[in-house]
Amino acid sequence: MDCKDFELELPESWPEGVRRVVEDGRDVLLAYHHERQRIDRLSWNDVRVRVNPPINAYRPAYDDLVERTEELLHGHRLIGYHCTRLTPSEALEICTHGLRALSPSLMHVRLEAAVQAGLMTPAQQQFFRNSPMVQAHLANCHGHRTGYVWLCPNRSSLRYASAIYRLFRSWGGEALYAGFEDDAAVAGVLRSIGLPAIVKCAVPLPVDDLYGCRAAQLLSNAILPLIAYPEPSPSFDWKIPRDLNPSEVIDVIGFEDQRFEDLTGYRKWPVDYRLD
Numbered sequence: 001m002d003c004k005d006f007e008l009e010l011p012e013s014w015p016e017g018v019r020r021v022v023e024d025g026r027d028v029l030l031a032y033h034h035e036r037q038r039i040d041r042l043s044w045n046d047v048r049v050r051v052n053p054p055i056n057a058y059r060p061a062y063d064d065l066v067e068r069t070e071e072l073l074h075g076h077r078l079i080g081y082h083c084t085r086l087t088p089s090e091a092l093e094i095c096t097h098g099l100r101a102l103s104p105s106l107m108h109v110r111l112e113a114a115v116q117a118g119l120m121t122p123a124q125q126q127f128f129r130n131s132p133m134v135q136a137h138l139a140n141c142h143g144h145r146t147g148y149v150w151l152c153p154n155r156s157s158l159r160y161a162s163a164i165y166r167l168f169r170s171w172g173g174e175a176l177y178a179g180f181e182d183d184a185a186v187a188g189v190l191r192s193i194g195l196p197a198i199v200k201c202a203v204p205l206p207v208d209d210l211y212g213c214r215a216a217q218l219l220s221n222a223i224l225p226l227i228a229y230p231e232p233s234p235s236f237d238w239k240i241p242r243d244l245n246p247s248e249v250i251d252v253i254g255f256e257d258q259r260f261e262d263l264t265g266y267r268k269w270p271v272d273y274r275l276d
Contacts (some may be wrong), residue, residue, distance in 0.1 A: 005079055008079075015076050022222045030227065065219065073218070074205060074213065081198050081200055091252045107172075133180070145175050148240060151237075159264060172190055203244065208242075220232060
């Protein structure tokens with residue numbers, strides 16, 4: 001089987017076998033979701049339905065469709081976008097050696113490189129290294145960042161300014177800037193380093209997590225124009241529990257690249273979210 005890179009929101013990019021199965025199963029998908037929503041509406045006013053909901057008669061056929069789609073996605077690569085802020089040397093490092101999962105050692109390497117490049121003073125480096133806030137983030141006390149690469153598999157999400165502008169505005173990632181955005185002195189340092197960038201990646205399926213190939217999200221996406229709020233949601237944040245190697249990094253799209261504007265539409269973002 002030839003490996004194919006595909007995007008969740010672009011059905012024309014899906015592997016041919018997946019497209020056929022989804023098209024053949026469209027009636028099952030619609031029937032399952034219509035019935036699921038009917039049961040949900042009943043539960044709004046009847047607590048007995050909430051406690052003991054009726055069986056969705058279309059669930060077995062839906063589960064079978066998910067399983068078949070899951071099998072067909074094995075070995076193909078799902079495209080995801082990593083929103084960040086990079087120096088030129090960091091962009092080159094990612095293209096050459098891949099995208100590393102967050103770790104304390106990676107954080108220390110990046111801070112040291114910033115000092116060596118004259119982008120940060122040694123005192124500022126020590127401030128971040130000794131910060132209890134940063135240490136708590138690296139220990140995953142406030143979310144799960146360390147040990148993962150976070151990607152956005154829904155390119156439409158790149159146009160939601162409020163959701164992603166912070167990733168572009170401050171260097172170092174959430175583990176470094178979170179908690180300091182209202183501190184003008186600290187925020188000023190992080191906003192002066194690097195430029196916004198999007199790392200476009202393609203990750204082989206299945207991923208070692210609870211969701212495998214994300215077949216259910218793909219099926220939800222397939223009927224999104226016809227069904228409002230399908231479950232599971234076709235939009236999600238995607239965490240990869242390992243480093244990505246160079247072959248999994250398709251491109252690093254810099255701030256001055258027209259493709260950055262094409263993907264984000266940032267020039268029309270509200271003033272509070274602007275990056276320039």
